[in-house]
Amino acid sequence: MTDTFDYVIIGAGSAGSVLANRLSEDAGTSLCVLEAGPSDWHPYIHLPAGFIKTFHMKSINWAYQQEPGPWTGGRSIYAPRGKTLGGSSSINGHIYNRGQRQDFDTWAQLGNRGWGYPDVLPYFKRLERRVGEGDDTYRGRDGALTVTTMDWRDPLCEAFMAGAMSLGIPRNPDYNGAIQEGVSYAQRTIQNGLRVSAATAFLHPARKRPNVHVHTHAHATNIIFEGKRAVGVRYIKGGSNGTPVEVRANKEVILAGGTYNSPQLLQLSGVGSPELLGSLGIEVRHALPGVGEGLQDHYAPRSVARVKNIKTINELRRGLSLWVEALKWATTRRGLLSLSPTMVYCFWHSGESTESSDLQLTFTPASYKEGVQGQLEDEPGMTVASWQQRPESRGYVRARSADPFQPPIIQTNYLVEELDRRTVVAGMKLARRLLGSAPLAPYFAYEDFPGPNVQSDDEFLAAATQRGTTTFHPGCTCRMGPADSKWAVVDDQLRVHGLQGLRVVDASIMPRMISANLNASTLMIADKASDMIRGKKAPEAAVLP
Template sequence: MEEADFIVVGAGSAGCVVANRLSENRRNRVLLLEAGGSDLNFWVRMPIGYGKAFHDARINWKLTTEPDPGTGNRPSYWPRGKVIGGSSSINAMVFVRGHAQDFDDWRALGNLGWGYRDVLPYFKEIETNDAGPDEWRGGAGPLTITNIDKAVHPLCANYLAAAQEAGLTYNHDFNGAVQEGVGIYQLTTRDGMRCSAASAFLHPARKRSNLAVEPRSHVRKILFEGRRAIGVEVECAGRVRRVMARREVILCAGAVHSPMLLQHSGVGAPDHLRSLGIELIHAAPQVGENLQDHIGFDYLYESTRPTLNNVLRPWWGRMTVGARYVLTRRGPLSLSVNQGGGFFRSNPNRDRPNLQLYFSPVSYTTAPLGKRPLMSPDPFPGFLLGISNCRPASRGRLGIRSADPYAPPEIRPNYLSSEEDVGELLEGAHFLRRLASTRPMREIIRREIKPGPDVRSDEAMIDDLRARSGTVFHPSGTCAMGPDAGSSVVDPRLRVHGLQGLRVIDASVFPRITSGNINAPTMMVGARGAALVLEDAG
């Protein structure tokens, strides 16, 4: 397709939703361009296969940040999906919408139409919650949300009992009336297989004659006529060509690649672009700024009882669970290792939960930070308790480092550059110790492996969290939404300030990161963004 009404760049979590919604009207010719290839991959489709997908260059951009002062000058590894479905094809599948106040905060920043009551209908319409619909949940959408309460490891019961003994409440649905409390995470799976944005939204739409999907098509830059986007320059199989958009170019390339593509196209900070020899089309210094990401760490324990280590480590265990999965689509391989979890306030002065909990009945004491070999855990029974922040105050930035459209970006996340972030994670570390001291946890803990019982003082615990904290893989905010062109990149209708025919619809538009995993709000942004496009198109 050399011309389309709408060109959508990126078949990821938002792009699949956008392409589906725009092509529902058969009069709209929609072209979806994706740099990666097919998602027909065993490690994509099998839920626990994301441990392999995290490091597979065939389906993963495998990005690395610059050494970061806040985390001991360590670089961070950032897996990002380079495949149909984007990062929804390689993530851990945990479905968390975010706290209701997160979206009311978006609205309070001047983003009318983005409050919780505004976005709730879009959350409901995209999903089928297998527990059934209610005031908060949807029951007829394309994305299947699976409750795994009856399938999780038995040690999750100890975790839930311990958390309640430590003063937290039980919550059966973090995506329902309230987010606060502890419970079992819901997953984007269907019949034991990953239910990615591609599975839910794109594959059912590909039979439409007005939707063309072109994988392995790397968009090099946006084409402009004056201040109007009129198409894109794309390379596929060594051939560079121009594709024209009659109505709009829509960037859904994610929090890393959408700002990169704007900068390669001459939209960004003037001095930065000129230093790289890129012609300035539009001065937009906020492109690539406002980078936000959740950061977390784990406390690891040797267990007195069997954990997933006992099943996944020995070859005969892997064969057994593998055969079970092939025959029934059930068992550990049909789940994520993130099973128990929750949201809590690190101190009572907080107006809402500010920290997220994780309980995984598996441990990896020798794995590098950010890399979990899910099928090769420790050779002894172990588990982890994890913490991540919900609304970090630290802000980073990213941008292109050369005019080469294939060069990786320069990413400076500035983790833990805010003392507020350090303080609340320290409170979280103290809570993990309190959780581990409860009776249900003492029953299953043989010893604390990391950080170890000698790490007790606040100073030592801060040194430890700086040494061992890492990304939770939720970059966002780099093309932030807002009414003021001086402090944001897109307006509340997701149109790039100062330009015509160009929108950004993905996690980069988050003005503030949401509380918890961001795949769900990214798909919601896709649904609401597509509705705005259709409204403006009449």
């Protein structure tokens, strides 16, 4: 017998968790959430410093690889994605960053009604419980997602921020408030030394309701259609050799698999480019050429300096020091193991004529092994990652074959646009100035990467090509836009163009990359979508100064 629900949600990540929570508030509504991975029981998920372990754990991580691009030096860049309850919010670096007002105003200007900043701000506020500084015009205090500011006061972090201010970059106590520009300690989803994932904030409370059914180890293989209407989902329980199962949706199928998995499942279900589907032997259910096209991500070279006269995280995580830190966390929930991997955020301009910040930089009093993200070096070091906030370059995500267990082809096309190359070079030059600033001089031994021999723009660009990596912010593969837009996949209600009973609700619907990490906005997208799905009136648009 096939189980039937009002809603079937594919993916229990950031978006799926919020949707499950909001939709299940209606007691008469039944919903099923399908998650390809296991439950989020693993201790490394909940220990903030466990990020360095979950980064490579294939039991809870899709562990994708990107295709080599024209500006990545022939390298295939690792692309982790969460594969557990909470999705990437269960394995990410905990950062809470919304982006700039103009990001969302641009979405609205592209023809997406109701997605301007005054429209989305009430949802950001509704989601969060901001602990600490912040103007309540912009911040929420009563939501389920706890947002704190890093409270570990490190001398290197303080010196870095003093260095930024010496270069004219102001201290900004709340980059999620009225203005993003400036330098400050990072805001993160950590409370009492534990990760606050979308699962812990939204999904687990929802699971206490009798109308919520969560199926783990449930790998969706295709969406079931009757004519042009989505009516259910087929999935395999327990791996590629597992049991085929079918669930039906009386009202809607909601695809919340994320930027890589959502377009792949649409393509496997016969929705996408007819040329691509034909090449894979997949029958075309609905021609929609934008599916999987337009991928954007932030590309970051990481500048490294050697450190003297002070211990960095590189030393603190070894030997007796690590045992001391473990004891500190166990007894007080504080210390090294309670930290996110990025501690300071800086937003600034690539040039004098730039109207708003287009560079994002992060500082960490640690350094990582070359080419191996997530593994600390033995030598003391400090790192500044710098990236262009709103890249122009676009790539794609395409099903590799008709086999749903084959990973998709991920081609990000980093730096193919000239503006992106100019901006990434400007970011590296600013990183050098920051690391070489007077307040950091007592601790600065020498620049390790890109190294003092790198001076010209071409040399900086070559270094970026050699060592740049993803910042784990993929979006824009099922873009939102009007029906007459060639590459649009969903409308401004997130309904798939030309089909019924099917929505996409995750970071893939972003029409353009935002000037931020993507988790906060993904949660907002899902919260806004929940009102659309339930037919609830949206909160009144914010009135802003």
